[in-house]
Amino acid sequence: MDDLDYVRPESLAIAQYFADYEEHNLVNTTCIDLGGGTSDISIWEENRLVHRCSVQLAGRDLFSQFLEWNPKFLERRFGVNAGEWNGLKHGAFNAKLDVLLRRNSEEWLHQRRDFVADEPDFQGLIQLTAIGIAGLYYYVGMLLQVLHQEGKYSREEITPVYIGGNGSRLLNWLAVGGEFDRNSEINELLSRMLSQGSGFEDTEEITRLSRNPKDEVVCGLVLRDSRLERPKKKAKDYPIAGEDYLLNGVESSWDSRLELPDEVQDFKVPNLKQLKKFLYEFHIALRDLDIEELKRLEGYQVTLDSGPNDQLWRSTSKELINVLLKIKGNSDDIRVEPPFILGLKALLHVLGKRWAEKWKK
Numbered sequence: 001m002d003d004l005d006y007v008r009p010e011s012l013a014i015a016q017y018f019a020d021y022e023e024h025n026l027v028n029t030t031c032i033d034l035g036g037g038t039s040d041i042s043i044w045e046e047n048r049l050v051h052r053c054s055v056q057l058a059g060r061d062l063f064s065q066f067l068e069w070n071p072k073f074l075e076r077r078f079g080v081n082a083g084e085w086n087g088l089k090h091g092a093f094n095a096k097l098d099v100l101l102r103r104n105s106e107e108w109l110h111q112r113r114d115f116v117a118d119e120p121d122f123q124g125l126i127q128l129t130a131i132g133i134a135g136l137y138y139y140v141g142m143l144l145q146v147l148h149q150e151g152k153y154s155r156e157e158i159t160p161v162y163i164g165g166n167g168s169r170l171l172n173w174l175a176v177g178g179e180f181d182r183n184s185e186i187n188e189l190l191s192r193m194l195s196q197g198s199g200f201e202d203t204e205e206i207t208r209l210s211r212n213p214k215d216e217v218v219c220g221l222v223l224r225d226s227r228l229e230r231p232k233k234k235a236k237d238y239p240i241a242g243e244d245y246l247l248n249g250v251e252s253s254w255d256s257r258l259e260l261p262d263e264v265q266d267f268k269v270p271n272l273k274q275l276k277k278f279l280y281e282f283h284i285a286l287r288d289l290d291i292e293e294l295k296r297l298e299g300y301q302v303t304l305d306s307g308p309n310d311q312l313w314r315s316t317s318k319e320l321i322n323v324l325l326k327i328k329g330n331s332d333d334i335r336v337e338p339p340f341i342l343g344l345k346a347l348l349h350v351l352g353k354r355w356a357e358k359w360k361k
């Protein structure tokens with residue numbers, strides 16, 4: 001069935017929730033349903049859908065995987081028995097962690113977070129999560145730039161961002177007092193990342209969190225009288241790459257649409273230019289905005305020159321190559337992922353393993 005009055009992807013349902021249930025305008029807005037495995041993104045202008053996509057960068061990549069690699073952190077900070085967690089992998093670990101956080105995270109964030117805010121292991125964890133979320137915002141900024149170039153988004157402006165889904169609670173971990181709101185300084189950082197990714201002015205746009213995390217899609221599905229102009233047919237909206245890449249030997253730029261051929265023989269991302277620029281701009285923003293809650297990466301030199309950070313980028317490239325080598329075969333069997341997102345996940349993997357190794361005792 002192609003009629004989107006009856007079949008609504010999560011990216012559309014969550015936008016309808018924010019517009020009709022919380023009564024926020026979508027004059028120019030980005031909505032993100034941040035789940036456990038995917039982030040569903042929709043960009044709106046004057047209540048009209050401009051672009052939607054789904055990327056596999058969400059709660060597991062931004063938070064859970066780091067704790068899976070280092071259950072000792074849970075023992076130190078949450079008082080669990082690490083022995084009960086050792087050996088749990090992927091789905092089993094995530095399910096157990098989800099139960100723990102649903103039961104304890106609100107009390108822990110409100111009553112205990114600020115007492116450990118300056119502890120190096122906690123600082124390292126929220127630094128990883130902040131880099132991941134900021135990277136997602138940087139990618140959204142690039143989407144805005146490309147959509148403007150294509151004539152699909154008329155404004156040379158960044159957007160406010162509305163976030164829902166279970167993963168939206170991660171922003172509370174980055175906020176003083178364990179509760180993210182419009183006054184949290186992380187708002188400034190995320191707005192700056194949108195600006196740097198898009199090349200548009202930083203107008204200090206805010207991020208709003210849903211009042212009903214994880215239930216927005218259900219609300220959006222049952223609301224029928226919407227101000228939103230939804231497409232009547234499912235239109236193919238190929239993902240925007242975000243990074244230069246080679247596909248079957250053919251070079252494409254970061255601002256191109258990623259459309260796989262029938263058979264993928266070789267997929268390469270040679271230089272991670274945009275990812276390097278993002279991490280540089282992230283650190284410049286920490287300095288210029290005087291973000292007190294987050295520290296810069298230990299050993300990272302704030303420069304666009306790859307040389308001083310060669311070890312980090314070589315490790316990230318190796319991790320990315322390991323992923324790209326598996327992207328082969330019939331395109332119908334491949335989940336298309338933007339190269340920038342693949343690179344960001346590789347970076348988080350490298351940094352997360354370093355953190356876990358350092359604080360596993």
